[in-house]
Amino acid sequence: MGVGGKTAPTGKWKAIGLRWWDFLFLTCFAVAVTLLLRPLLRIMEGWFHASLKTDPQWLIFILASVLISLPFFWLTALGGFRVGQLRPKCFFAFPPTWMSGLAGCALYILLAGDLRRGITTDSLVLLCLPIGMLLAFGVPNIRHLFIWVEGKCGKKKDENTGDRKTVSDLLSDPDAFDEWLDRDEPIKHPKDDRFGHYQNARRIARKLLEPNIGTIGLVGEYGCGKSSILNLVEHYLDHPDDIDKAYPDPGNMRMRPKHLVWCRIASWGVGQEDVPSFILRQALNRAADALDVVPFANLPESYGQALKEVHTAGAVLASLLKQDGTPEDVLRKLDTALLCVNRRLVIALEDMDRNPEYEKVMAQLCALLDRLKDLDNITFVAAFGQESIQSNALIKVLEHTEYVSGMDKPAGAELLGIIRNQFLNDSDVTQAVSHKDREFQLGFRETPRSDGFMYDLLGLLGVPRRLKHVLRRCRFAWESLKDEVDCDDLLLVHVLRECVPEAYAFVSNHLGSLRTAKNWPSRNELALDTPSDERKLAEGWEQATEEITWDVSAAREVIMRLFRVGEGEAGTWPQSVRIAQPTDYWARLHAEEIAPEEIRDQHVLRVIRAWQNGADNTKDNAKTLPELVLEKEGFVEKVEQFGGLLDGKKVRKLASDYFTLILQGRGERQPHRPLENPEVYPGFIELRRLAADKCQENEEWQDWIVGCIAQALQTDLRFANELFWYWLSPSKNRSQPTPEIRSKAIQAFNDAYRGKPEVLAKALDPDFPQGLSRFLVDFDRPQSGGTGFEPDEWKPLAQTMLDAAAMAPDKVVPQLACLLTEHQDIPDVGWRASVDEERTKGIFGDDLDRLARTLLRDLQTEPESPQAQASLVAAREFAENWLKEHGEE
Numbered sequence: 001m002g003v004g005g006k007t008a009p010t011g012k013w014k015a016i017g018l019r020w021w022d023f024l025f026l027t028c029f030a031v032a033v034t035l036l037l038r039p040l041l042r043i044m045e046g047w048f049h050a051s052l053k054t055d056p057q058w059l060i061f062i063l064a065s066v067l068i069s070l071p072f073f074w075l076t077a078l079g080g081f082r083v084g085q086l087r088p089k090c091f092f093a094f095p096p097t098w099m100s101g102l103a104g105c106a107l108y109i110l111l112a113g114d115l116r117r118g119i120t121t122d123s124l125v126l127l128c129l130p131i132g133m134l135l136a137f138g139v140p141n142i143r144h145l146f147i148w149v150e151g152k153c154g155k156k157k158d159e160n161t162g163d164r165k166t167v168s169d170l171l172s173d174p175d176a177f178d179e180w181l182d183r184d185e186p187i188k189h190p191k192d193d194r195f196g197h198y199q200n201a202r203r204i205a206r207k208l209l210e211p212n213i214g215t216i217g218l219v220g221e222y223g224c225g226k227s228s229i230l231n232l233v234e235h236y237l238d239h240p241d242d243i244d245k246a247y248p249d250p251g252n253m254r255m256r257p258k259h260l261v262w263c264r265i266a267s268w269g270v271g272q273e274d275v276p277s278f279i280l281r282q283a284l285n286r287a288a289d290a291l292d293v294v295p296f297a298n299l300p301e302s303y304g305q306a307l308k309e310v311h312t313a314g315a316v317l318a319s320l321l322k323q324d325g326t327p328e329d330v331l332r333k334l335d336t337a338l339l340c341v342n343r344r345l346v347i348a349l350e351d352m353d354r355n356p357e358y359e360k361v362m363a364q365l366c367a368l369l370d371r372l373k374d375l376d377n378i379t380f381v382a383a384f385g386q387e388s389i390q391s392n393a394l395i396k397v398l399e400h401t402e403y404v405s406g407m408d409k410p411a412g413a414e415l416l417g418i419i420r421n422q423f424l425n426d427s428d429v430t431q432a433v434s435h436k437d438r439e440f441q442l443g444f445r446e447t448p449r450s451d452g453f454m455y456d457l458l459g460l461l462g463v464p465r466r467l468k469h470v471l472r473r474c475r476f477a478w479e480s481l482k483d484e485v486d487c488d489d490l491l492l493v494h495v496l497r498e499c500v501p502e503a504y505a506f507v508s509n510h511l512g513s514l515r516t517a518k519n520w521p522s523r524n525e526l527a528l529d530t531p532s533d534e535r536k537l538a539e540g541w542e543q544a545t546e547e548i549t550w551d552v553s554a555a556r557e558v559i560m561r562l563f564r565v566g567e568g569e570a571g572t573w574p575q576s577v578r579i580a581q582p583t584d585y586w587a588r589l590h591a592e593e594i595a596p597e598e599i600r601d602q603h604v605l606r607v608i609r610a611w612q613n614g615a616d617n618t619k620d621n622a623k624t625l626p627e628l629v630l631e632k633e634g635f636v637e638k639v640e641q642f643g644g645l646l647d648g649k650k651v652r653k654l655a656s657d658y659f660t661l662i663l664q665g666r667g668e669r670q671p672h673r674p675l676e677n678p679e680v681y682p683g684f685i686e687l688r689r690l691a692a693d694k695c696q697e698n699e700e701w702q703d704w705i706v707g708c709i710a711q712a713l714q715t716d717l718r719f720a721n722e723l724f725w726y727w728l729s730p731s732k733n734r735s736q737p738t739p740e741i742r743s744k745a746i747q748a749f750n751d752a753y754r755g756k757p758e759v760l761a762k763a764l765d766p767d768f769p770q771g772l773s774r775f776l777v778d779f780d781r782p783q784s785g786g787t788g789f790e791p792d793e794w795k796p797l798a799q800t801m802l803d804a805a806a807m808a809p810d811k812v813v814p815q816l817a818c819l820l821t822e823h824q825d826i827p828d829v830g831w832r833a834s835v836d837e838e839r840t841k842g843i844f845g846d847d848l849d850r851l852a853r854t855l856l857r858d859l860q861t862e863p864e865s866p867q868a869q870a871s872l873v874a875a876r877e878f879a880e881n882w883l884k885e886h887g888e889e
Contacts, residue, residue, distance in 0.1 A: 167194045167411040170418055177418055181471055186227035189235060190242070195411060195464050197225045200402050201232030204381060205243055207400055208233075208260060208346055212376055215369050215397050218383040220404030223465025226383040229404065230348050233381070234262055237346075259343050266350045275352075275364035283347050338377035349382040362394070369397035409448040412458045412467055419471050420487060429483035430605035432574040432642055442488050442561065453561055456554035457492075460499045470498045477592045484601050485589050486575040492562045493577070493589045496555070503555040506544040507562075511586055513537050514563040515578045520556070574642050575601065582637035604638040608645050611654075626657035629683040636683035640690050648695040652704050655687050659708050659723070663715050681719075688726050695730040702728075706744045713752035718765040721774045742780070746793055749775065754796055757803035761812060764804075766861070769814035769868040772801070776819060777839070791842025798844045805854045813855060814863040817875035819843075823867050831870035835878040849886070852879035 170177040180194075190198040200218070207213055220226050236243050237260055263283050338345055352365055365382075372378055384394065424435060448454040461467045473494050481490070496504040507514065513533035521534055523542045530538075545552045560566070563578050577586040583598065594600060611625035629636045639654075646654065662681055695701055705727050712720035724745055753760040764771055780789045805812035820840045821833040844851045855875045863869055 165191055165194055167414045170194075171414065174422070181419075181468060181475065184465070184468065186225070186231050188231045190232055193228070193232065195225060195408055197229050197404070198232055200404055201229045202236055202243060204229070204233045204402055205236035208237070208344070208379060208381075209243075213379050214373050214399035215380040215382060217394070217398040217401040218381060218404065219386060219401055220383075221386055221406065221463050223463040224404045224406065225464055226404060227350060229402075230264065230350065230381065230383065233348070234264075237262060261338075261343055261345045262348065263345060264348045264350070275361050276368045279347065279349070279365075279368065283345060335375040335377045344377045344379060346379050346381060349380060352382060352384065366393040366397055373397060373399075406462050407458060407464050407467060409455060409458050412461060412464075413448050413454050415467060415471065416457075416491065419474060420491065422475075423478055423483075423487040423490075426478075426482060430602060430609055431483065432486075432601065432605060433644070438488070442492075453557060456551070456557045457495060459551050459554045460495055460558065462499070466499060470494050473498060477589075480593050481588065482602065483605075484575075484594055485585055486573055486577075489562060489573075489575070489577050489585065490589065492558055493586075495558060496562075500548075500550050500555045502544055502548055503550075503559060506540060507559060507586075508590070510537055510540050513540075514559070514565065515580060517565055520560060520565045574644060579641070582634055582641065599632075599634055599638055601638070601642075604635070604642060605645070608639065608642060612645070612650060624657075626654060626661055629654070629658055629687070630661050630681065633682070636686040639683075640686045643690045643693060646690070646694060648691075651687075651691050651694045652701075655691060655727075656704075656708060658683065658687060659712065659719075662719060663712060684722065684726075691727070692730050697730050701730060702741045702744070706741060706748055709745060710748040710752060713748060713763060714759060715763055716765065717760075717763040717771040717775065718768040720763075721771060721779075724775065724779055742787065745779075750796060753800050755800060757800050757807055760800055761804040761808040764808075764811045764815055766811050766814070766863070769863050769865060769871075770818045772815045773819040789839065791839060794843050795845060798847055802844075802847060802850050802854055805857075809854070809857045810859050810861045813857060813859060814868050814872055816851070816855060817871040818868055820878070821871040821874050823871060825867075831866045833867075833870040833874040835874050837878075840878070848882060852882045855879040856883075 170180060187193055187197075190201075204216055204218070207216055218226050218229060265279055265282050334345075349365070352361055369380055369382070372380065382398075424431065424438070442453060442457070448458060458467075461470060470491075474490055477490060477494070478487070493504075496507065513536045517531070517533045517537055519534055520537050520541075521530060523538050526535055526538055541556065545555075564576065575583075575585055577589065579585050583601070588594065607625050607628060623631070625639070629639055643651070705723065708727070709720050709723050712723055728741060728745075753763075776794055777789055780787070782788055801812065801816060805816060820835050822836055823831060823833050825831050840851070841848065855872075856879050863872065
């Protein structure tokens with residue numbers, strides 16, 4: 001057992017007897033030390049007396065104290081003295097080493113009889129002997145004394161009292177949530193347990209108090225909270241009343257928690273050292289607080305050496321003969337020593353299966369646990385991952401297994417909802433989608449069901465640590481992307497990025513197909529007529545998920561919800577990752593920052609909100625919403641993107657303000673395009689599409705657009721034409737005027753120009769000589785929504801047109817030429833035109849003579865348009881012929 005014992009005891013009483021034999025041996029050793037030092041001190045006394053000519057009693061006293069202390073200091077350095085062994089009950093079963101020194105000192109004093117001869121030099125030497133021994137044993141163990149005093153007198157009251165916290169507590173305490181999110185270390189008190197880990201910890205603590213308990217396995221996925229559970233086990237062992245509350249009937253409990261020696265070991269510090277040596281060396285360091293480990297000082301080396309040389313039976317025997325005993329003998333000595341002091345050593349192992357040399361570590365660990373299975377006073381609590389528990393060797397050595405379930409689904413949903421609400425309620429941002437519209441988005445308002453989307457999402461997150469990483473990453477990204485992306489998309493993208501990176505890579509590689517696909521079939525559902533984008537998704541997903549372990553169906557559901565596959569345009573949110581123009585939100589989420597040249601969503605939203613509230617401008621911008629639509633490149637596309645913030649009335653108001661700015665000459669006119677794709681002014685078509693989404697075709701709409709056309713007729717006939725063609729109907733499926741309001745437009749035209757040649761001349765655009773013909777003829781054809789051209793409707797304007805031509809021939813004459821002719825673009829020839837005499841006579845009637853002379857007037861500037869040039873040539877030929885026929889020149 002100890003210095004004097006060579007054979008491992010088989011029972012408690014034999015172990016106590018051998019320990020008292022050790023006590024006698026150390027007492028004799030103390031006497032021998034004093035006898036050996038006494039002659040040396042006498043010689044030194046004579047040398048001092050001869051050299052200093054004085055009696056050096058006190059000098060000898062100090063020197064003797066130092067010299068006599070040295071050998072006992074060496075003994076105590078090996079761990080002989082422990083404050084916990086000062087208890088009488090423990091002393092008789094396991095006498096402390098330092099008591100042997102005191103006994104030897106007292107024995108020598110009695111044998112020498114120096115106390116009878118008075119105070120002499122020898123007496124001083126004898127007096128300094130016990131003082132020196134006390135110093136020798138007290139100084140190296142002063143730390144233990146302070147620990148003991150602090151534990152008895154200065155122990156702080158446990159401040160972590162009260163009910164156990166839950167995730168729901170974080171809903172009303174943002175500071176507590178931020179603190180929880182920022183801290184990644186395991187919890188240490190049941191009060192901080194928000195995922196029910198206390199139940200596993202309390203069961204393990206209860207098991208440790210049962211007799212003959214072997215190895216306990218703690219199994220769970222990385223990040224599920226195994227370290228927290230071990231911390232809680234230690235807490236319950238320090239607070240046994242909490243165990244009694246859960247288990248009021250102690251049952252077969254053999255010992256109290258105070259008798260357990262808790263030793264926590266993490267394998268990441270193993271390095272090149274063999275696992276048994278590493279574990280047992282640390283276990284002995286911790287066991288030294290409970291018993292004298294002097295006899296076991298070389299235990300790890302002995303055990304490790306024997307384990308390394310286990311190849312054959314002869315090698316085992318040769319290896320063990322080199323030691324003071326076999327590894328099993330030494331371990332049983334430690335087990336019996338723990339029995340003597342009524343202690344149990346609990347070794348908690350962590351991260352053993354995450355060591356770089358996994359197979360070697362696990363093989364050595366299983367061998368160690370198997371050797372310790374029959375020991376009564378050494379228990380292991382080993383934490384493993386789910387993959388490791390599949391090992392047959394590991395299952396063999398585990399007596400009790402505690403499985404840590406995945407994350408509590410309702411708790412996880414609440415945590416996701418907390419940070420989502422923080423994003424939605426951020427006072428620094430303007431939301432693109434109202435809270436009401438988001439109420440049931442992604443199922444946050446529902447309790448997670450096994451058949452619901454939230455259950456799939458939380459299944460991918462799996463464990464609290466991974467959830468915390470996702471939430472932390474989302475919060476970090478939100479600092480730079482505050483409402484520049486959809487907050488729900490932000491959560492889903494980071495779940496893919498953190499939890500299933502293969503799925504995230506799949507999305508990046510099939511982004512175009514996900515944005516356009518109406519369906520996402522499985523590989524088995526593919527048919528010959530399956531669209532190419534859907535086929536790419538099915539084949540690509542099968543290839544990406546061939547060798548993965550996460551839930552494929554759950555990840556697929558998250559991707560489908562993220563891109564709203566099958567929902568069409570109706571399922572697209574303003575900042576959805578389905579959108580590629582004007583902003584690619586997937587790229588923005590991937591980069592987690594915004595390029596300087598990009599138009600920020602928040603800027604657009606603030607401008608829209610300010611304009612809706614009647615403000616002329618925002619704090620950071622001097623231009624109003626209509627001005628930015630007309631003048632800032634790319635701004636109207638963003639307004640159309642966030643058109644959901646505007647109702648039909650606001651869209652009409654925005655369009656009216658926009659039209660007014662154009663008529664004031666604020667807009668920069670672009671080259672005219674064909675009617676099928678006009679882009680005369682920036683924002684014109686985008687606002688038209690927005691109106692088609694928001695406005696209804698009714699009498700209110702008709703009155704509004706006719707009023708806008710009437711306003712445009714006063715200054716710009718070309719713009720009035722654009723409004724008439726594209727804005728009369730808000731329907732997406734019809735882009736031509738409606739017959740019901742044609743008469744209103746004709747009346748507006750007559751009211752604007754009849755008897756006002758100067759207004760007509762001003763409104764005509766020399767770069768667009770088809771202005772009159774477009775409004776009077778083209779828009780009156782049945783295929784354009786009219787009832788057919790009626791010359792009588794325009795006769796009242798004939799005189800006004802001729803008067804305007806007299807005032808501004810360069811502008812009006814080409815307009816008249818185009819009005820009177822039909823055009824045809826002949827391949828390889830060019831534009832050809834011919835005068836429609838019926839139309840000409842129908843409009844101008846008795847004014848044909850004046851019309852002919854007007855058409856033949858010399859112009860300072862000829863039209864540049866080939867179509868207008870062809871019309872002018874044809875009209876002049878008609879005028880010349882008419883004058884000849886009527887005898888006029």
